[in-house]
Amino acid sequence: MLIFHFPFSPFLEVFHLCPLIFAPNFRNGMISGPVKCLLVAAFSLFSTFIFAQDGQQKEPKKLFDANEVIFGHIMDAHEFHFFSYKGNDGEEHHATIPLPVILYSPRRGFSMFMSSEFHHGKHNYSGYSLLTSEKIVEWKLNPKKYNIGQVVAVKENGEIDAAVKVYDVSLTRNVVQMIIALSLLVWIMLAIAKRYNKGEGVASAPKGVQNLFEPVITFVRDDVAKPNLGNKYEKYLPYLLTIFFFILINNLVGLIPGTANVTGNIAFTMLLALISFIVIMFSSNKHFWKHIFWPPVPHGVKPIFIPVEILGIFTKPFALMIRLFANMLAGHIIILSLVSLIFILGAANKIVGYAVSPFSIAFVVFIYFIEILVAFLQAYIFAMLTAVFIGQAYESEHHEEKMHI
Amino acid sequence: MNLLTPAFGLLLWTLLAFLIVFFILKKFAWPAIIKGLKDRQQSIADSLATAEKIKIEMAQMTNEHEALLARAREERAQLLKEARETKEKIINESKEQAKIEANKIVIEAQAAINTQKMAALTEVKNQVGKLVIEVSEKVLRRELGNKEAQETYIKGLVEEVKLN
Numbered sequence: 001m002l003i004f005h006f007p008f009s010p011f012l013e014v015f016h017l018c019p020l021i022f023a024p025n026f027r028n029g030m031i032s033g034p035v036k037c038l039l040v041a042a043f044s045l046f047s048t049f050i051f052a053q054d055g056q057q058k059e060p061k062k063l064f065d066a067n068e069v070i071f072g073h074i075m076d077a078h079e080f081h082f083f084s085y086k087g088n089d090g091e092e093h094h095a096t097i098p099l100p101v102i103l104y105s106p107r108r109g110f111s112m113f114m115s116s117e118f119h120h121g122k123h124n125y126s127g128y129s130l131l132t133s134e135k136i137v138e139w140k141l142n143p144k145k146y147n148i149g150q151v152v153a154v155k156e157n158g159e160i161d162a163a164v165k166v167y168d169v170s171l172t173r174n175v176v177q178m179i180i181a182l183s184l185l186v187w188i189m190l191a192i193a194k195r196y197n198k199g200e201g202v203a204s205a206p207k208g209v210q211n212l213f214e215p216v217i218t219f220v221r222d223d224v225a226k227p228n229l230g231n232k233y234e235k236y237l238p239y240l241l242t243i244f245f246f247i248l249i250n251n252l253v254g255l256i257p258g259t260a261n262v263t264g265n266i267a268f269t270m271l272l273a274l275i276s277f278i279v280i281m282f283s284s285n286k287h288f289w290k291h292i293f294w295p296p297v298p299h300g301v302k303p304i305f306i307p308v309e310i311l312g313i314f315t316k317p318f319a320l321m322i323r324l325f326a327n328m329l330a331g332h333i334i335i336l337s338l339v340s341l342i343f344i345l346g347a348a349n350k351i352v353g354y355a356v357s358p359f360s361i362a363f364v365v366f367i368y369f370i371e372i373l374v375a376f377l378q379a380y381i382f383a384m385l386t387a388v389f390i391g392q393a394y395e396s397e398h399h400e401e402k403m404h405i
Numbered sequence: 406m407n408l409l410t411p412a413f414g415l416l417l418w419t420l421l422a423f424l425i426v427f428f429i430l431k432k433f434a435w436p437a438i439i440k441g442l443k444d445r446q447q448s449i450a451d452s453l454a455t456a457e458k459i460k461i462e463m464a465q466m467t468n469e470h471e472a473l474l475a476r477a478r479e480e481r482a483q484l485l486k487e488a489r490e491t492k493e494k495i496i497n498e499s500k501e502q503a504k505i506e507a508n509k510i511v512i513e514a515q516a517a518i519n520t521q522k523m524a525a526l527t528e529v530k531n532q533v534g535k536l537v538i539e540v541s542e543k544v545l546r547r548e549l550g551n552k553e554a555q556e557t558y559i560k561g562l563v564e565e566v567k568l569n
Contacts, residue, residue: 071408074408075408076412076415102414144407147407167413167414168412168413168414169413169414169417169418170414171418172412172414172415174415175414175415175418175419175422178418178419178422179418179422182422182425182426185426186426186429186430186434189430189434189435189438190429190433190434192434192438193433193434193435193437193438193441194437195441196437196438196440196441196442197437197441201441201442201445202441202444202445202448203445203448214442217438217439217442218442221439221442234439237435237439238427238430238431238435238436238439239427239431241430241435242423242426242427242430242431242435245430246423246426265411265412265415266408266409266410266411267411267412267413267415267416267419268415268419270411270416271416271419271420271423272419272423275423329408
């Protein structure tokens with residue numbers, strides 16, 4: 001997750017920022033001063049580094065680059081990367097767990113090999129190459145189209161072959177972590193189900209892991225499904241429970257240091273939102289569509305309302321997608337920014353780096369607790385809103401009228 | 406893999422993972438858990454209802470019991486009272502009876518005494534008569550020469566009578 005380099009050398013950009021970072025402290029002068037200061041510092045540093053990176057391409061690479069660290073963590077990768085160190089031979093070594101790369105291209109067919117064959121982008125393997133930031137610059141690739149960590153096809157001479165379309169279906173770290181987390185979930189749930197089948201928790205009091213999950217399950221049933229779906233709640237309950245625990249387990253596993261950021265990945269949230277969208281569409285009734293294409297408003301306003309209503313069908317799952325993605329991503333970024341703060345300031349001045357570390361760690365702990373809350377909260381919100389949208393989709397005429405009055 | 410561009414591979418794997426997890430859980434986990442929870446809820450509700458019913462029944466029974474006890478206590482008091490009355494009545498009756506009996510015995514005794522007395526008197530009278538007759542006979546039988554001898558004889562007879 002984190003790459004720590006320790007050659008502290010003056011980092012002018014940050015050094016100049018210091019008064020700016022601590023300025024709010026003087027202005028506030030209240031108890032919450034340090035709190036605000038650190039938050040401001042974390043955010044401003046993060047944003048500063050996004051902009052600062054372009055101007056600093058020529059700076060020596062030894063400096064601590066928070067942008068790289070943070071993006072290296074939140075993005076998907078073909079390996080689990082833990083830390084890097086400089087070996088006795090002067091080469092940079094990476095402590096990683098390589099993962100299988102599975103590629104398909106219509107021209108070359110399937111190929112499968114371990115990501116260690118790439119040697120972190122240094123080597124090409126069987127006509128494929130792993131893009132690094134250097135390669136993108138060297139080959140003058142469009143950064144909007146090509147990203148760091150992407151696998152591209154290369155020609156015999158090592159040049160990129162843009163004509164070959166590559167579908168990357170590798171078991172990336174997000175995929176692997178998701179499979180591990182979901183195996184855990186399935187295992188727990190099957191164990192619980194077995195107990196209920198045996199009558200434990202039915203005739204007698206529930207025990208152990210049952211007690212841990214039972215309140216959550218009853219919460220989803222009684223506070224998510226029942227109020228929104230009414231009589232039909234039993235039909236949707238398996239879906240709501242699955243989506244809730246699917247998100248929850250991935251959120252929680254993603255909080256373990258060193259693991260990937262699965263729920264903060266747009267592909268993951270997009271798929272869940274897409275499934276919710278399909279479920280909503282399949283549970284819609286005639287009244288729902290009538291309300292969209294013939295809303296109960298004066299005729300003159302209908303041309304405005306109908307496009308808005310049609311748009312509303314898509315904005316609901318879109319909001320689901322963005323909400324989960326942004327929340328989980330933001331949490332990971334804040335934690336990483338706070339940790340990076342130590343090294344950024346440490347690069348400027350060793351003493352400042354040490355001095356700021358207790359505060360930074362205290363904040364990381366604080367944010368971690370919030371993140372645990374957010375992990376539950378986002379799973380709840382996703383399931384809740386899905387239930388609300390499903391409920392709206394098959395609402396009866398009578399109910400609708402009552403709502404309008 | 407841009408931050409906002411979904412990666413095709415991850416999309417595909419997530420879809421697969423979701424479908425597999427969903428179908429496994431839908432088939433093997435959720436029905437059992439939901440049914441288990443429902444059954445327990447039902448059984449708890451039933452148990453509570455039964456407990457409530459039993460409580461009401463118990464209260465009713467206690468009431469009945471108490472009423473029964475009170476009645477029993479009352480009956481006992483009644484019985485005791487009656488017994489006491491009976492006892493007194495019996496004692497009084499016995500006393501009366503005894504008195505009457507005693508009186509009867511006394512009267513009978515007196516009557517018997519009287520009868521005996523009368524019988525004795527009659528006997529005495531008869532005896533006296535007999536004696537008079539005997540004496541008279543004896544006197545008559547003897548030819549009395551003188552007056553003196555007569556008197557001595559009578560005296561002798563009288564003495565004889567006295568001796569009897």
